[in-house]
Amino acid sequence: xxxxxxxxxxxxxxxxxxxxxxxxxxxxxxxxxxxxxxxxxxxxxxxxxxxxxxxxxxxxxxxxxxxxxxxxxxxxxxxxxxxxxxxxxxxxxxxxxxxxxxxxxxxxxxxxxxxxxxxxxxxxxxxxxxxxxxxxxxxxxxxxxxxxxxxxxxxxxxxxxxxxxxxxxxxxxxxxxxxxxxxxxxxxxxxxxxxxxxxxxxxxxxxxxxxxxxxxxxxxxxxxxxxxxxxxxxxxxxxxxxxxxxxxxxxxxxxxxxxxxxxxxxxxxxxxxxxxxxxxxxxx
Amino acid sequence: xxxxxxxxxxxxxxxxxxxxxxxxxxxxxxxxxxxxxxxxxxxxxxxxxxxxxxxxxxxxxxxxxxxxxxxxxxxxxxxxxxxxxxxxxxxxxxxxxxxxxxxxxxxxxxxxxxxxxxxxxxxxxxxxxxxxxxxxxxxxxxxxxxxxxxxxxxxxxxxxxxxxxxxxxxxxxxxxxxxxxxxxxxxxxxxxxxxxxxxxxxxxxxxxxxxxxxxxxxxxxxxxxxxxxxxxxxxxxxxxxxxxxxxxxxxxxxxxxxxxxxxxxxxxxxxxxxxxxxxxxxxx
Numbered sequence: 001x002x003x004x005x006x007x008x009x010x011x012x013x014x015x016x017x018x019x020x021x022x023x024x025x026x027x028x029x030x031x032x033x034x035x036x037x038x039x040x041x042x043x044x045x046x047x048x049x050x051x052x053x054x055x056x057x058x059x060x061x062x063x064x065x066x067x068x069x070x071x072x073x074x075x076x077x078x079x080x081x082x083x084x085x086x087x088x089x090x091x092x093x094x095x096x097x098x099x100x101x102x103x104x105x106x107x108x109x110x111x112x113x114x115x116x117x118x119x120x121x122x123x124x125x126x127x128x129x130x131x132x133x134x135x136x137x138x139x140x141x142x143x144x145x146x147x148x149x150x151x152x153x154x155x156x157x158x159x160x161x162x163x164x165x166x167x168x169x170x171x172x173x174x175x176x177x178x179x180x181x182x183x184x185x186x187x188x189x190x191x192x193x194x195x196x197x198x199x200x201x202x203x204x205x206x207x208x209x210x211x212x213x214x215x216x217x218x219x220x221x222x223x224x225x226x227x228x229x230x231x232x233x234x235x236x237x238x239x240x241x242x243x244x245x246x247x248x249x250x251x252x253x254x255x256x257x258x259x260x261x262x263x264x265x266x267x268x269x270x271x272x273x274x275x276x277x278x279x280x281x282x283x284x
Numbered sequence: 285x286x287x288x289x290x291x292x293x294x295x296x297x298x299x300x301x302x303x304x305x306x307x308x309x310x311x312x313x314x315x316x317x318x319x320x321x322x323x324x325x326x327x328x329x330x331x332x333x334x335x336x337x338x339x340x341x342x343x344x345x346x347x348x349x350x351x352x353x354x355x356x357x358x359x360x361x362x363x364x365x366x367x368x369x370x371x372x373x374x375x376x377x378x379x380x381x382x383x384x385x386x387x388x389x390x391x392x393x394x395x396x397x398x399x400x401x402x403x404x405x406x407x408x409x410x411x412x413x414x415x416x417x418x419x420x421x422x423x424x425x426x427x428x429x430x431x432x433x434x435x436x437x438x439x440x441x442x443x444x445x446x447x448x449x450x451x452x453x454x455x456x457x458x459x460x461x462x463x464x465x466x467x468x469x470x471x472x473x474x475x476x477x478x479x480x481x482x483x484x485x486x487x488x489x490x491x492x493x494x495x496x497x498x499x500x501x502x503x504x505x506x507x508x509x510x511x512x513x514x515x516x517x518x519x520x521x522x523x524x525x526x527x528x529x530x531x532x533x534x535x536x537x538x539x540x541x542x543x544x545x546x547x548x549x550x551x552x553x554x555x556x557x558x559x560x561x562x563x564x565x566x567x568x
Contacts, residue, residue: 011451102533104394105413105447111388129389130448137449163389164414165421167295249386 001083003090007098007138010091014052014140022049026141026168028132031055032072032186033081036176040145041085043173052139053082054091056098060106061127072189091139098134106130109156109163115250116152116263117274120240125156132157136166145171149183151263151276155250175275177203183275190271198234199273202266205230206277209244209262213279218256220244231266240265240272247278258284285367287374291382291422294375298336298424306333310425310452312416315339316356316470317365320460324429325369327457336423337366338375340382344390345411356473375423382418390414393440393447399534400436400547401558404524409440416441420450429455433467435547435560439534459559461487467559474555482518483557486550489514490561493528493546497563502540504528515550524549524556531562542568 004010017024025048027040037053044051055078062068075092082090106126112118113125136144146154158170176184181203182196191199205227212223224242231239244253247261263276288294301308309332311324321337328335339362346352359376366374390410396402397409420428430438442454460468465487466480475483489511496507508526515523528537531545547560 007449011449103447104396105444106392106394107389107448108392109389134447134449137451160389163387163418164391165291165295165418167421 001079001087001090003079003092005092005094005097007093010089010093010138011140013089014138017050018140023143024048024050024052024139024141026135026139026144027051027053028135028144028146029053029055030057030071030186031078032074032189033078034176034184034186036147036149036173036184038081038085039176040147040173041082041087043171044143044145047143047145047171048141050088051086052089052091052141053087054093054135054139056091056093056131056135057095058127058131059095059099060130061124063121063123066121067187067190070190072186091135098131107133107160107164109159112152112156112159112250116241116243116245117265118152120265120272125153128153129156129160133160133164133166136168141168143169143171145173147175148172148278149175149185149274149276151247151261151278152250155248181207183273185273187271187273191268194235195268195271198237199268201230201234202264202273202275205264206262206275210277210279213256213260213282220253220256223256223262227262227264231264234266234268236269238267240267257282285363285371285374287363287376289376289378289381291377294373294377294422295424297373298422301334302424307427308332308334308336308423308425310419310423310428311335311337312419312428312430313337313339314341314355314470315362316358316473317362318460318468318470320431320433320457320468322365322369323460324431324457325366325371327455328427328429331427331429331455332425334372335370336373336375336425337371338377338419338423340375340377340415340419341379342411342415343379343383344414345408347405347407350405351471351474354474356470375419382415391417391444391448393443396436396440396443396534400525400527400529401549402436404549404556409437412437413440413444417444417448417450420452425452427453427455429457431459432456432562433459433469433558433560435531435545435562436534439532465491467557469557471555471557475552478519479552479555482521483552485514485518486548486557486559487561489548490546490559494561494563497540497544497566504537504540507540507546511546511548515548518550518552520553522551524551541566 025044057071107129181200209223242264245261260279265274309328341355391413393413465484493507526548529545544563549558
C-alpha cells in the first residue's frame with residue numbers, strides 16, 4: 001500500500017494506472033475510519049483494479065463555528081485499517097497543498113445545496129462539491145463511492161458530476177449501523193455516555209416514520225409530528241430538521257406516495273447527528 | 285475534419301485520441317471566427333497532434349440585458365475556415381445539451397471575477413469558468429489556448445485550472461489587430477461605419493499610456509486622465525473602465541513600475557469593446 005501526500009505524485013500515479021488499463025476506484029473520506037467507510041471499500045473491491053482512499057479533513061466544508069479543529073483524526077489507525085483491507089493507495093494531502101494561499105475557486109450546486117443540511121450549514125456543500133471536484137481531477141477515478149448516510153451529499157455530487165460532465169461513475173453504499181441502530185459516524189465519538197444511550201432514538205424515529213407510511217398515512221405533517229415527539233424525549237436535544245422529500249430532487253413531499261426520503265439532523269448536546277431512511281414500495 | 289455535436293461522442297473520441305498517445309489541443313471559441321481565432325489555431329499547430337476547436341455561444345456568460353440573441357453566428361463559414369486550417373475536430377454542441385433542464389452547477393473564481401469586466405458584467409466570469417470546466421471535462425485536452433484580448437478571462441481560467449487541479453496547460457496568443465490598430469473581435473461587426481472609424485482610438489489610448497509609462501510617469505491617475513481625454517473624443521462613447529493593474533493578480537497598480545496591464549472597456553453606441561496592453565521593462 002502506498003501513501004501519497006503530494007498532488008503531482010498522485011496525478012502521475014493515476015496516469016500510470018490508467019495507461020496500464022487499470023480501473024481506478026475512489027473512496028473519499030475525512031479519515032477516522034469506521035465500519036461505514038470499510039463497507040465502501042469492500043463494495044468497491046470487485047468494481048475496479050485499483051482502490052484509492054483519500055483521507056482529508058476538508059476545511060472548506062466546515063462553517064466558522066463548526067468542529068473543524070476538534071474533528072477526530074488518527075492517521076496511523078486509518079492506515080492500518082486500509083492496509084488490512086488491501087487498499088492500494090491512500091491519498092493524504094495537506095490543507096496547505098489543497099488550498100494554497102490565494103485559493104479562490106468554488107463550485108456551487110444551486111438549489112440542492114440550500115435545503116436540509118445546507119440550511120443550517122451554509123457553504124457546506126459548496127466545500128464538498130469543490131473538494132470532490134479537486135479529488136476527481138487529481139485522482140482521475142473511473143468510479144467513486146459514497147455512503148448513503150450523507151444522502152444529500154450524494155445528490156449534490158451526482159448533480160455536479162452530470163452538470164460539469166465529469167466522467168466518474170458514482171456508486172453508493174447503504175448506511176452501516178451499530179447493533180442498537182445508531183448510524184456509524186466519526187462524530188459519534190463526541191457523544192457523552194448519556195447522549196450515546198439516547199442516540200438510537202434517531203433511527204427509531206425513522207423506523208416509526210416508515211411504519212406510518214406503510215400503514216397508509218399520507219400526510220407528511222403527521223409523520224413529522226410523531227417523529228418530533230419521539231426525538232424531543234432525548235434530554236438536551238434540539239431538532240435541526242426533519243424532512244420528507246423526493247430522493248432524487250430533495251423537493252418536499254406533499255403526499256406520501258412513491259419513494260420518500262425521510263432525513264433528519266438532531267443536536268445531542270453540542271453534537272449534530274444526521275440519519276435517513278428511504279421508504280420504497282409505496283403506492284403511487 | 286470531423287464535426288461533433290454530441291457530448292458522449294466527443295468524450296469517446298477524446299479517449300481514442302488519448303489511448304493512441306495523441307496530444308489534444310483545444311481552442312475554445314464562440315464562433316464567428318476571425319484572424320484572432322485563426323492565430324490561436326496556428327499557434328497550437330506544433331504543440332499537439334490533434335486540434336479541437338469548440339464553437340459554442342455560451343449563454344451563461346451573457347447577462348440578461350446583453351447581446352446573447354444577436355451575437356453573430358455563421359457556422360458554415362466557421363467550418364470552412366477550420367477546414368482550411370486543417371483543424372481535426374469541431375465540437376459544436378447545442379445549448380440544450382450543455383445546459384439541460386435542471387442544470388444547477390456553477391464555478392466561481394472569487395476576487396478576480398469581480399473587478400474590471402466583472403464589475404459591469406456580473407456573472408460573466410462565472411459563466412466563463414463553468415463552460416471552460418465543462419469543455420475541459422468533455423474534450424480532456426492536454427493544452428488549451430486563449431487570446432490575450434480577453435486578458436482577465438485568461439487570469440480567471442488560469443486560477444481555476446490551478447485551484448481545481450485541472451491537468452491542462454494554458455497557453456495564450458497576442459492580440460491580433462486590424463491594420464488601423466482595432467483589436468479583432470466578433471463584436472466589431474456591430475459597429476456602424478461612423479463608430480468603426482473612431483474605434484482605433486481605443487488602441488491609440490493604450491499606446492499613449494505605454495509612451496507615458498516609458499517616459500517615466502509613475503502616477504496611474506495621470507495616465508487614466510490622458511486616456512479618458514482621448515477616449516472621450518469618440519462621439520457617442522462611454523468609458524466603462526480604464527484599469528492599470530498587475531497582470532497576474534489584477535490588483536490596482538499604485539505606482540507605475542515592473543509589469544503593468546492597462547485594460548479598458550468602452551461603449552461605442554451600444555457596442556462594448558475591450559482592449560489591453562501589457563507594458564513591460566519598466567524599472568522596479
